[in-house]
Amino acid sequence: xNYRFPEGFWWGSAISGPxxxxxxxxxxxxxxxxxxxxxxxxxxxFDQVGPEETSAVYSHYKEDIQLMKATGHNSMRTSIQWSRxxxxxxxxxxxxxxxxxxxxxxxxxxxxxxxxxxxxxxDMPLALQEIGGWENKEVVEAYVNYAxxxxxxxxxxxxxxxxxxxxxxxxxxxxxxxxxxPAVVDMKRAVQVAYHESLAxxxxxxxxxxxxxxxxxxxxxxxxxxxxxxxxxxxxxxAASLADAFFNRSFLDPAIRGIFPEDLVSLLKDLDYLPDxxxxxxxxxxxxxxxxxxxxxxxxxxxxxxxxxERLSDKPMPDDYFDNYIWPDRKMNPYRGWEIYEKGIYDCxxxxxxxxxxxxxxxxxxxxxxxxxxxxxxxxxxxxxxxRIDFLKxxxxxxxxxxxxxxxxxGYHLWTCxxxxxxxxxxxxxxxxxSVDLDNDKKRTIKKSGYWFKEVSDRNGF
Ligand code: BG6
Numbered sequence: 001x002n003y004r005f006p007e008g009f010w011w012g013s014a015i016s017g018p019x020x021x022x023x024x025x026x027x028x029x030x031x032x033x034x035x036x037x038x039x040x041x042x043x044x045x046f047d048q049v050g051p052e053e054t055s056a057v058y059s060h061y062k063e064d065i066q067l068m069k070a071t072g073h074n075s076m077r078t079s080i081q082w083s084r085x086x087x088x089x090x091x092x093x094x095x096x097x098x099x100x101x102x103x104x105x106x107x108x109x110x111x112x113x114x115x116x117x118x119x120x121x122x123d124m125p126l127a128l129q130e131i132g133g134w135e136n137k138e139v140v141e142a143y144v145n146y147a148x149x150x151x152x153x154x155x156x157x158x159x160x161x162x163x164x165x166x167x168x169x170x171x172x173x174x175x176x177x178x179x180x181x182p183a184v185v186d187m188k189r190a191v192q193v194a195y196h197e198s199l200a201x202x203x204x205x206x207x208x209x210x211x212x213x214x215x216x217x218x219x220x221x222x223x224x225x226x227x228x229x230x231x232x233x234x235x236x237x238x239a240a241s242l243a244d245a246f247f248n249r250s251f252l253d254p255a256i257r258g259i260f261p262e263d264l265v266s267l268l269k270d271l272d273y274l275p276d277x278x279x280x281x282x283x284x285x286x287x288x289x290x291x292x293x294x295x296x297x298x299x300x301x302x303x304x305x306x307x308x309x310e311r312l313s314d315k316p317m318p319d320d321y322f323d324n325y326i327w328p329d330r331k332m333n334p335y336r337g338w339e340i341y342e343k344g345i346y347d348c349x350x351x352x353x354x355x356x357x358x359x360x361x362x363x364x365x366x367x368x369x370x371x372x373x374x375x376x377x378x379x380x381x382x383x384x385x386x387x388r389i390d391f392l393k394x395x396x397x398x399x400x401x402x403x404x405x406x407x408x409x410x411g412y413h414l415w416t417c418x419x420x421x422x423x424x425x426x427x428x429x430x431x432x433x434x435s436v437d438l439d440n441d442k443k444r445t446i447k448k449s450g451y452w453f454k455e456v457s458d459r460n461g462f
Contacts, residue, residue: 003400004461010411011457012073012113013433014220014365016121016165017081019420020057027058028094030087031126033133033181034423049426055418055436061104064444065111068417071433071450072457076108077116077220077294077364077413079165080154082125082146089125090142098153105157116413117154118162118220119147119204122170122180122423129182134170134193140200147204151211159215161208162364163201166222166296167194167251176317179424185313188273195275198254202288209288218292219255220364223248223348224301229325235305239322242267243303246318256293256356258286271316293352294364296415297345297395299338302327335371336429342394349402349409358408366395367415369422369429373447381445383435388449393462400461414453418444 023029038050057064068076082089084097108115120143128139147163155161173180175190201219208217226244228236245264253261268274304325312319330339345366352361368391376383396412403409419432427438433450437443456462 001459001461003397005400005412006403006410007460009460010075010114010362010413011453011460012068012075012077012411013071013414013417014077014116015057015417015420016079016118016123017084018051018054018079018121018123019422020055020078020418021081021084022054022056022058023052024058026096027084027100028087028096029081030083030089030094032081032083032123033126033129034123035083036126036129037181045424046426046428049421049438051421053438054421056442057418058100060442060444062107064418065107065113067434067444067446067450068108068113069111070454071417071446072454073113073417074457075114075116075411075413076417077118077162078104079118079121079123080150081123082120082143083123085149086125086142086146089128089139090145093149101154105154109157114160115158116160116162117150117158118165119143119150120163120167121165122173124170124181133174133182134196134200135189137196140196140203143200144203144207148207148211151208151213155208155211155213155215160292161215161217162220162294163204163217163290164197165220165294167197167201167219168222168247170197172247185315185317187271187313187316187318191268191273192275194250195277198251198260198285199277199281201255201290202258202285205288205290206284216291218290218294219251220294220296221248221251221255222296222298222365223252223351224299225344225347225351226301226303227327229302229304229327233305236303239305240301240303242321243301243318246321247301252356254285255290256359258289267321273316291360292410293356293359293361294413295345295348295352295361296365297348297363298366300341300344300347302330302339333368333370336369340368340391340394342398345395346398346402349399349407350405353402353405353407358406360408360410362409362411362413363395363399364413365415366412367391367431369425369431371429373430373435383445383447385447385449388447389452392449392453392456396456396462 034051226240228240249261418434419430419436
């Protein structure tokens with residue numbers, strides 16, 4: 001074996017409630033922004049597949065947990081759906097949701113799979129979006145109440161909590177680049193949303209600590225290491241650093257250091273785009289930082305100084321400060337259109353070691369979405385996804401190197417366990433260790449990568 005990982009390493013995958021559970025009649029779930037957006041315009045979603053369907057984990061979780069075991073999971077992350085627990089986002093609780101999540105969590109633990117629970121995975125309850133979503137401080141309070149309820153209901157058994165998954169994504173998708181509802185383009189509003197997400201996270205952490213539960217709480221951030229086109233060109237370096245401030249440090253700094261990056265604050269101040277905040281809120285953010293960082297890594301960001309005069313909007317946008325650069329040597333995942341750069345995962349970890357106090361962390365998502373995987377099925381009906389195994393090996397080799405060099409990495413979770421519904425892309429790109437046949441009653445079949453992953457987990461290396 002070439003790469004052995006530390007004792008007790010977390011092997012598993014991440015999923016989310018809205019992407020896997022589905023809805024069934026009388027389950028008591030309320031609408032969230034995805035239910036609403038799909039109803040408003042199904043054509044926005046790949047093949048017009050909406051969030052009701054997904055992989056029906058709500059009714060299949062018991063057999064799915066057996067498949068997690070069969071693919072080597074000793075831990076897994078999912079998210080509670082806010083609109084399942086509180087159909088209106090606040091007010092009355094849905095007892096069927098409490099029963100479902102209790103049973104799901106118990107079943108995982110009974111099968112020696114540690115549940116990691118995330119509280120927000122892009123799924124704003126519709127009733128709260130109608131009063132402004134993350135733009136409204138009332139929604140921050142509703143979130144804190146929802147978080148507290150989850151800690152009280154499930155915190156006796158769940159020992160790893162996360163306040164958000166990729167909080168920059170609702171900012172980008174909902175308020176800059178139109179791939180999440182409400183799909184507006186307005187950087188001032190985007191800044192308020194981002195600020196309130198950080199505030200909500202800190203307030204939830206405070207509530208968690210006040211409850212004195214025995215566990216850890218963190219956040220999951222998608223990090224996109226920003227590489228300048230030319231490291232010797234100060235203008236490229238400055239542009240890459242600003243991209244890093246917008247998309248990485250905007251959440252890394254408040255989550256771990258309790259403060260916002262100075263360069264970003266001064267840029268927003270110049271635009272008169274600072275959010276509505278109070279000194280008391282800043283103190284809450286300062287005092288309530290995370291225990292554990294989840295890092296989602298998919299692709300790097302390659303940046304050059306602004307050269308084009310093209311602007312995405314007549315109002316300010318992050319893209320006014322840099323241009324994206326196409327590295328001629330890049331290796332692509334042609335299906336998703338993302339660069340595959342394995343060393344990026346190492347660079348993220350080294351950055352956390354050197355600039356963020358080597359806080360305990362883990363890879364909470366990493367994976368490869370491929371369209372049309374059915375063509376790789378062998379005679380027994382198993383998808384032979386050797387490309388995914390190569391992808392995993394390439395990234396795990398760099399995770400191993402980072403650990404050897406002192407990074408405090410506790411585990412590796414792949415995106416994802418079973419093929420699932422991915423927002424506007426629906427089921428276009430498949431990421432799972434297990435396939436889901438949408439034309440055949442959602443039949444699950446372990447892929448070659450699933451068997452490979454089991455072996456890696458059993459041997460704690462490869
Ligand atoms: C991650 C998200 O960023 O990417 C997941 O946390 C998402 O929710 C995954 O499904 C893959 O996204 P996409 O856009 O390739 O379908």
